[in-house]
Amino acid sequence: MAISCSKPISLHTITEAALVLPEAIIGPKGLSKRILEKGISWQTPTPGDEVEVHYSVSLQGAEYFDSSRDKGTPFRFKLGQGEVIKGWDEGIATMRKNERAIFTIPPELGYGEIGSPPLVPPNSTLVFDVQLISWYPIRDISGDGGIIKKIISEGKGWATPNESDEVFVNYVAECENGVVISKSDEEGLEFSLISGHLCPAMSKAVKTMRKGEKAELSVKFSYGLIYCEDETSKIDDLVPTCPNLIIHLELVNWRTVVDITGDKNILKKITKNGEAFDHPNEGSLVKVVYIGKLEDGTVLERRGSDEEPFEYICAEEKIHGGLDRAVMTMKKGEEAIVKISADFLNFAAPMVYEIKLIDFETKKPFWKMDPQERISECETNKNDGNILFKDGKFELASNKYDKELITKNEKRKRAAKYVEYNHSFSDEQKNQANSLRLSCYLNEAACKLKIGEYKEVTKLCTKVLELDPYNVKALFRRSQAYMGTSDLEKAEEDIKRALSIDPNNRDVKIKHKELKDQRREYTKHEAKIFSTMISRIS
Structure with missing residues (x-):
């Protein structure tokens, strides 16, 4: 900071006013501050900010000899960057907007042993009257x-x-x-x-x-x-x-643009914010209006109007799954543009949907249901899953029996979930619940078999067998899963156990014959490999 000579001014009145206010010491090197006028906010500048101040300066006990006020132009500098003396960097960092204060700066934080001739002698203590006008945060x-x-x-x-x-x-x-x-x-x-x-x-x-x-x-x-x-x-x-x-x-x-899937396959741009915080979930009855277009504006699909919105139940494949997932992130009254990638659609080009969620009704959360409501909900989900299974929609059917991630943080409730927590159930309700739970586990295992998720099948069937060790369906389906992973010994163990419980079960007999044939072929394959190894050694 350069100091220039200007006409000396007397601030005797200000100095007297300052003496009325308490003095504060800043830091360990003797910098003192006495506030003349309080600031108007709680914020203070941080190092790197560009600050704008008015100041007057004098030697301790003398008249002021330099003032930006006389020049009519505030002084600007970057705080904490060494552009001014240390006393300024430390003192002004404590000030609020419009604050005015008297700083007494010892030589160590001013011009030190050298001074700033001819105005500041060596080892001088300086007195500054500073007002912080404003600052510009710099990041x-x-x-x-x-x-x-x-x-x-x-x-x-x-x-x-x-x-x-x-x-x-x-x-x-x-x-x-x-x-x-x-x-x-x-x-x-x-x-x-x-x-x-x-x-x-x-x-x-x-x-x-x-x-x-x-x-x-x-x-x-x-x-x-x-x-x-x-x-x-x-x-x-x-x-x-x-x-x-x-x-x-x-x-x-x-x-706001929401990445529904986390991989940019479904992007939702909110064009009008919705109400409250709730949004639909699986099983919710929703009312929507939407138009589906190609990126060039060609309309391929149009459903509903403000007067007669299109109604459907979430997660029941009434609309494309990608759009359905986007709807389940929307709030009542929200309007959005949803872009779904061609890969996700399994289509030649991406689709753009303009959609408005008019209203929705959510199901009661399972933790708020009484025991009988839970049992009824479980039966409904199981029956819905059975219909989807018969239609060959194994993935959707599995979701009815089980839970899966819809978004990063939202989970669907499986049918079995409604009856897992049965501490409040009566004895009769517990029997109903256990029967439904076994049925859901077995049905889900059947779905997983169809889509080749054999490890999941073994887990589900094992759960059933822990509750019912003589369940032939569980043994039968687990043996199929073991065959799928070529764990033939375990498969045969489950088949034999199932036959010992139900010797006349036709399906189990057929699967036992398939297993014997598979093991015979595997034995031939092993013998061939062994024979080849021996011939190479010879």
Whole structure:
């Protein structure tokens, strides 16, 4: 900080007022602070922030000899960067906006043994009258000095955009010499943070901003490389004359985009927020209006209207599973655009759905049900699963008997779940519950057999056998699973045990014959391999 001579002024009145207020000592080196006027907020600047102050300075016991107030221009500097004496860096870091204080700064935190001739002699104690007008928070977004953000105007709220959101901004990007190279239209610009716009610094910075925030970005070359959206443009020609960028950026608003599956196969962009916090779950009756389009705008599907919405029950395959999963993340009254990838659809092109959730009715949570309600719900789910199984929809049927992840944090309740916790059941209800539970385990095992999940089959059948050691169906299905994993000894053990319980069971007899044939073929295969090994040794 340079000190210049100006007309001496007398602040005798201020000094007398200051003596009325208590003095505080800052740090271990004797810096003292006496507040003249309190600030208007609780926040204080942090190292790196650009602060703006008015000051007057004097030697201890003397008249003030320098003042920014006389010059009519506030003094600016970056806090904690060594641009001013240490006493300023330490003292001003404790101030609030509009606060005015007297700082008494010892030589060690001022100009030390050398002083600042001719105005400040060696080993001088300085007295500063400082008012903090404002400051601009400055943040190193990239962590390496590549993107420095100076907040010009604070935003509202606390939320900031997420990685997959679509943002609406105003911006002007220019070289350090002031030449504008890109800017948004008068209406602003909307872009996806996944795709980015102009340069990597834009997306990085926006993710740290709040609604309405205005900032100035100082961007080094490595973060300022421009996305070449126009292949004919010669952006590389700008590099020698414009290695670094200054971007004036305002975050106007953003639309939340939810990655339903976590792999960007189902993306939901919220265009209108819904009500409350609840959303549909499996079994909910929902009322929706939606239009399904290709990306070029071609309409392929249209269902419902505001007057007569389309009604269906979630997770019953009445609409495409991807769209159904998106609906189960929506709130009442929410409107959204759902994009489903071609791979997820098993279709030639992705689909875009414009959808509105008019209303929904959820099932009562199982933990709120009384014992009889749980039993009834379990029977309903089991019967629904049976119908799906007969239709060859084994995955959906399995979901009715069991639970699976719909999203990262939401689980479906399996039919058996409703009757697992039976401490409040009567003896008759316990018998009903155990019978239903065994039936659900066995039915789910049948589904898993159809889709080749043999390890799950063995687990489910083992659960049944722990409750009913003589259950022939469980032994039979577990033996099939063991055959599927070529664990033939265990398969034969279960088959023989099933036959000892029910010697006339036709299905078990047929499977026993298949097992014998399989073991015979396996024995021949082993003998052939052994014979080949012996011939090579000889």
